[in-house]
Amino acid sequence: xxxxxxxxxxxxxxxxxxxHVVRDLTLQVPRGQIFGFLGPNGSxxxxxxxxxxxxxxxxxxxxxCLGYDVIRESPAIKREVGYMTQRFSLWEDLSIRENLDxxxxxxxxxxxxxxxxxxLDKLGLAARQHQLAGTxxxxxxQRLALAACLLHQPQLLLLDEPTAGVDPKARRDFWDxxxxxxxxxxxxxxxxxxxxxxxRCHKLAYIAxxxxxxxxxxxxxxxxQKLTGYxxxxxxxxxxAATLRGQPGVGQVSPFGSTLxxxxxxxxxxxxxxxxxxxxxxxxxxxxxxxLEDVFIGLMQDAEDNFT
Amino acid sequence: xxxxxxxxxxxxxRWVGIMLKEFIQLKRDRLTFGxxxxxxxxxxxLFGFAINTDPKNLPATVLAADxxxxxxxxxxxxxxxxxxxxxxEARNEQxxxxxxxxxxxxxxxxxPENFSRKIARGERPPLLIEADATDPSAIGNAVTxxxxxxxxxxxxxxxxxxxxxxPPPDPVELRVHRRYNPEGVTQYNIVPGLLGVILTxxxxxxxxxxxxxxxxxxxxxxxxSTPALPIExxxxxxxxxxxxxxxxxxIVLSAAHLLFGVPxxxxxxxxxxxxxxxxxxxLTLGITFSSIARNQLQAMQMxxxxxxxxxxxxxxxxxxxxxxxxxxxxxxxLPLTHFLQLVRGIMLKGNVFAELWPNIWPxxxxxxxxxxxxxxxxxxxxD
Numbered sequence: 236x237x238x239x240x241x242x243x244x245x246x247x248x249x250x251x252x253x254x255h256v257v258r259d260l261t262l263q264v265p266r267g268q269i270f271g272f273l274g275p276n277g278s279x280x281x282x283x284x285x286x287x288x289x290x291x292x293x294x295x296x297x298x299x300c301l302g303y304d305v306i307r308e309s310p311a312i313k314r315e316v317g318y319m320t321q322r323f324s325l326w327e328d329l330s331i332r333e334n335l336d337x338x339x340x341x342x343x344x345x346x347x348x349x350x351x352x353x354x355l356d357k358l359g360l361a362a363r364q365h366q367l368a369g370t371x372x373x374x375x376x377q378r379l380a381l382a383a384c385l386l387h388q389p390q391l392l393l394l395d396e397p398t399a400g401v402d403p404k405a406r407r408d409f410w411d412x413x414x415x416x417x418x419x420x421x422x423x424x425x426x427x428x429x430x431x432x433x434x435r436c437h438k439l440a441y442i443a444x445x446x447x448x449x450x451x452x453x454x455x456x457x458x459x460q461k462l463t464g465y466x467x468x469x470x471x472x473x474x475x476a477a478t479l480r481g482q483p484g485v486g487q488v489s490p491f492g493s494t495l496x497x498x499x500x501x502x503x504x505x506x507x508x509x510x511x512x513x514x515x516x517x518x519x520x521x522x523x524x525x526x527l528e529d530v531f532i533g534l535m536q537d538a539e540d541n542f543t
Numbered sequence: 544x545x546x547x548x549x550x551x552x553x554x555x556x557r558w559v560g561i562m563l564k565e566f567i568q569l570k571r572d573r574l575t576f577g578x579x580x581x582x583x584x585x586x587x588x589l590f591g592f593a594i595n596t597d598p599k600n601l602p603a604t605v606l607a608a609d610x611x612x613x614x615x616x617x618x619x620x621x622x623x624x625x626x627x628x629x630x631x632e633a634r635n636e637q638x639x640x641x642x643x644x645x646x647x648x649x650x651x652x653x654x655p656e657n658f659s660r661k662i663a664r665g666e667r668p669p670l671l672i673e674a675d676a677t678d679p680s681a682i683g684n685a686v687t688x689x690x691x692x693x694x695x696x697x698x699x700x701x702x703x704x705x706x707x708x709x710p711p712p713d714p715v716e717l718r719v720h721r722r723y724n725p726e727g728v729t730q731y732n733i734v735p736g737l738l739g740v741i742l743t744x745x746x747x748x749x750x751x752x753x754x755x756x757x758x759x760x761x762x763x764x765x766x767x768s769t770p771a772l773p774i775e776x777x778x779x780x781x782x783x784x785x786x787x788x789x790x791x792x793x794i795v796l797s798a799a800h801l802l803f804g805v806p807x808x809x810x811x812x813x814x815x816x817x818x819x820x821x822x823x824x825x826l827t828l829g830i831t832f833s834s835i836a837r838n839q840l841q842a843m844q845m846x847x848x849x850x851x852x853x854x855x856x857x858x859x860x861x862x863x864x865x866x867x868x869x870x871x872x873x874x875x876x877l878p879l880t881h882f883l884q885l886v887r888g889i890m891l892k893g894n895v896f897a898e899l900w901p902n903i904w905p906x907x908x909x910x911x912x913x914x915x916x917x918x919x920x921x922x923x924x925x926d
Binding site for chain 1: 554556557559560563564567568571572760761762764765766767768769770771
């Protein structure tokens with residue numbers, strides 16, 4: 236079976252000094268897919284993205300990005316990749332138009348004016364094109380940054396936490412646009428901390444301490460962790476949570492509004508604990524399917540135990 | 544396909560883009576812009592009007608124990624020389640000492656008892672002059688002038704039989720021609736030198752900040768993710784500052800001519816050529832600094848670390864040949880040292896290219912070394 240892969244890398248490693256930031260990153264992303272990159276802060280997501288777009292050179296490993304060698308052909312990769320940095324990195328002392336115009340020049344676009352006008356119209360910023368980028372609100376900055384990435388019609392979008400600090404409506408619009416782009420055949424690799432966004436991705440990868448721990452669709456990832464979960468309701472949940480921690484079979488206990496999510500890997504032990512404790516009529520134990528968030532928090536804790 | 548593929552070659556479009564962006568940002572940064580115009584003007588006024596290496600009108604007091612004609616003649620001559628300004632007379636030695644200690648006066652001139660009578664008798668009486676030598680350069684010229692003043696003043700009085708007290712004429716006649724600056728005008732030396740100092744400071748600082756600013760604001764990452772090549776970024780960023788340098792040079796040269804009447808003996812084209820070379824040398828250093836520095840503060844610190852020895856060891860502040868060998872060795876590496884020779888040579892001496900060459904090639908060597916280091920360091924910071 237041959238799948239047209241936008242990203243196909245094996246065993247990428249990167250260290251800064253004695254800090255091993257990315258360990259043996261192996262990743263295959265087919266064209267036209269939205270690939271979610273999840274993991275705690277400092278887990279190596281940003282470094283991985285920078286390795287893929289040629290901003291950093293891997294210490295070891297090999298692979299291709301859009302068919303170009305990630306180690307040797309980074310200039311070619313840069314021309315066909317749109318990279319949106321985690322922090323707003325356009326020039327705040329340039330106007331919206333000047334920023335787009337500059338980026339267009341950097342990619343040596345021949346019909347620069349038309350491309351800039353097109354993006355301005357699409358953004359709905361044509362009227363404010365002479366406003367300085369630094370005066371825009373967070374949501375608008377993010378849209379401008381995305382527009383700047385799309386100017387040169389890249390084949391692959393690398394988005395590093397694009398929706399951090401953006402309101403829910405703007406986030407939804409953003410994701411609608413991402414899906415629209417994917418439908419046109421553009422591959423998107425996006426890192427995020429939001430679970431609802433993770434669920435909107437075609438495929439996910441979870442990375443912690445520089446290691447890729449799990450990949451797959453949201454359902455696959457959830458199933459692969461074989462977690463058993465219970466939703467617990469009752470009085471004074473905070474105190475109850477404290478008593479639950481350390482009980483046989485209980486992995487994590489986390490409050491979700493008026494319920495407590497209790498999950499664990501050891502199904503039998505957790506069921507036994509649930510049966511024992513639900514005899515106390517004050518608390519109701521209802522079995523539930525663990526969500527992505529439960530899975531990821533579980534992964535994060537396991538990773539901490541294994542690697543620190 | 545809307546993008547133009549270039550086989551890893553340089554792109555005119557990118558280079559122009561980077562240059563335009565730098566111009567726009569510079570235009571919006573009022574403070575920097577003001578600094579670029581303000582620094583030459585402030586320095587010109589400070590150095591051009593305020594600094595004088597031949598200070599006159601130095602406060603002095605007289606302790607006169609003799610009111611005879613010869614004593615008075617010498618004192619008049621001292622006053623007329625312009626170097627001394629007599630404060631009120633001290634009543635006794637102790638008061639004179641205190642005035643010197645407090646710094647009210649820089650000289651105490653003691654005319655001893657029977658000064659005039661002793662001269663008439665041919666006894667060569669002493670005339671004691673005590674100077675406050677805590678600042679040697681302040682009193683230097685006045686002390687040097689003293690001998691001649693006293694001798695010439697008395698020569699007119701000592702006529703007839705007293706004429707034998709006059710010193711015999713020197714066996715040789717010394718003729719000193721102070722060429723290129725016969726009147727010894729301080730500004731002729733300082734204002735051309737200021738060109739070099741101003742360019743050293745602003746060029747290194749501006750380019751030093753240009754790159755670190757991108758890094759500090761996080762925009763460098765964006766720049767690096769585009770296909771722009773290091774050499775395009777470096778040179779594209781430099782061009783606006785070359786123009787600024789030329790504007791500064793024009794301001795200083797105009798002021799030199801209009802305010803201070805500094806002559807321009809040589810070719811103005813040759814002068815601008817040397818200026819361009821010097822600007823380029825400083826900019827390469829600035830770019831190298833900005834590649835090493837992690838933030839704008841570090842770039843600024845490095846600039847001043849370089850600027851200080853440049854001021855002190857180049858011959859701008861103190862005579863170059865007065866420094867010990869090791870200091871001259873350091874000084875001769877600095878571009879400013881050679882640039883000072885070039886500017887003074889062209890403006891005051893009317894030097895031509897062949898005479899300037901010994902000071903041109905060291906700047907070229909310095910610049911080549913800096914470009915080499917700069918490109919090495921820049922490549923490393925990509926990772």
